[in-house]
Amino acid sequence: MLKPPISRMGGKSKLRKTIIEMIPDHICYVELFFGAGWVYFGKQLSKVEVINDIDKELINLFRMIKYHAAEIERQLEYDFSGRDIFEEYKNISVDYLTEINRAVRFLYLISQSFAGKGGTYGYGTTSRPKPQIFYKDVLNDLKERLRNTYVENLSFEKVIEKYDRKHTFFFVDPPYLETAGYENKFGEKEHLILLEKLKNLKGEFLLTINDNPKVREWYKDFKIKEVEVNYSVSRDQKARGKYKELIITNY
Ligand SMILES: C[S@@+](CC[C@H](N)C(=O)[O-])C[C@H]1O[C@@H](n2cnc3c(N)ncnc32)[C@H](O)[C@@H]1O
The missing domain is CATH 1.10.1020.10 (Adenine-specific Methyltransferase, Domain 2)
Structure with a gap:
């Protein structure tokens, strides 16, 4: 498994094994929110691959x-x-x-x-x-x-429009809901646009997101798996600990 050249807030270093095991058969693999790309660099090659970040x-x-x-x-x-x-x-x-x-x-x-x-x-x-x-x-x-990877620099909804097919699998790892951090703002409005796009998807998706009551309500019609993750991005020992994250799929 390769390691990305950078670290990125919300990077999936600790969850990537679990995520990779859950990837279904597909022809085209798309990462909508690439960041450091932990999953992409860890998984087997797909026939066609697309990475995107704004x-x-x-x-x-x-x-x-x-x-x-x-x-x-x-x-x-x-x-x-x-x-x-x-x-x-x-x-x-x-x-x-x-x-x-x-x-x-x-x-x-x-x-x-x-x-x-x-x-x-x-x-x-x-x-x-x-x-x-x-x-x-x-x-x-x-x-x-x-x-062999197409590299896009667009907002996620445009990438969905371009690549969504029955044989496409989307790994979706957006900024967490109600957690500040990246230069590009990603609030409830953007999360709701994402929800609408994922509800109408032809292909399959796996979404990772922080455990939040709103998220559970929005995605109640999909499969929701709860996972515990250790975080360590803090100087303060007390702030370190386990957090719940959700893995949501439409398959
Ligand atoms: C949680 S990180 C992804 C982490 C990545 N999966 C990893 O393992 O490192 C979210 C990423 O979404 C990007 N982003 C924010 N708004 C976006 C948008 N509207 N469209 C596409 N990417 C966006 C951020 O720049 C950030 O790199």
Whole structure:
């Protein structure tokens, strides 16, 4: 199983085995909310694969890994972790950077920030700085993996419209309901649009989402499986613990 090159809030590192075991037969595999892509990088190859995320910098990173993995690796290999470099990368306008430089900047900010959110410089007294890339040559494997994949940078509803067929399987991992976090807002309105789209789907879907009474009500006509997940994205020991998550399917 491959490991993604970045961490992402809500990443499915702990749930991916369970999710992968539940994927039904399909021809076309679509991830509507790619993030770090834990499930995609962990599962067997499908005949056709599509990954999508609305975040421009995130999608640019995967495009650049596909075409310029060696150069990204070269630029980051000996880069060190420094607060002023971090601030410089954070404040620079991406309009003046090449696509490769944008990918390097994104990897740097994600890897050197607290909880991988890209906002605050991450440091500690009991852990070393994180490597900018997980391990050498990792990008090469990822590049191979991305070879036969369509990469989209759209809002989810447009991707559903384009790829929905009887033989399509959608892995759906949207931002959690009533939990802030990503640059692109995803509130109740967006969740209800998603619900309508999933209700009318020709293909099959597996949705993962936080356990919330509203979600249970909205999806009551589908199969709902409850799972417990350990979270550790907090400096505060007390805030760590188990949370319930729902896996909802239409098959
Ligand atoms: C929970 S994360 C996905 C995590 C991913 N499954 C993983 O394992 O890392 C949700 C993702 O949805 C993206 N997103 C937010 N709004 C979106 C929209 N309207 N359409 C597509 N993607 C969106 C965010 O940029 C974020 O990367």
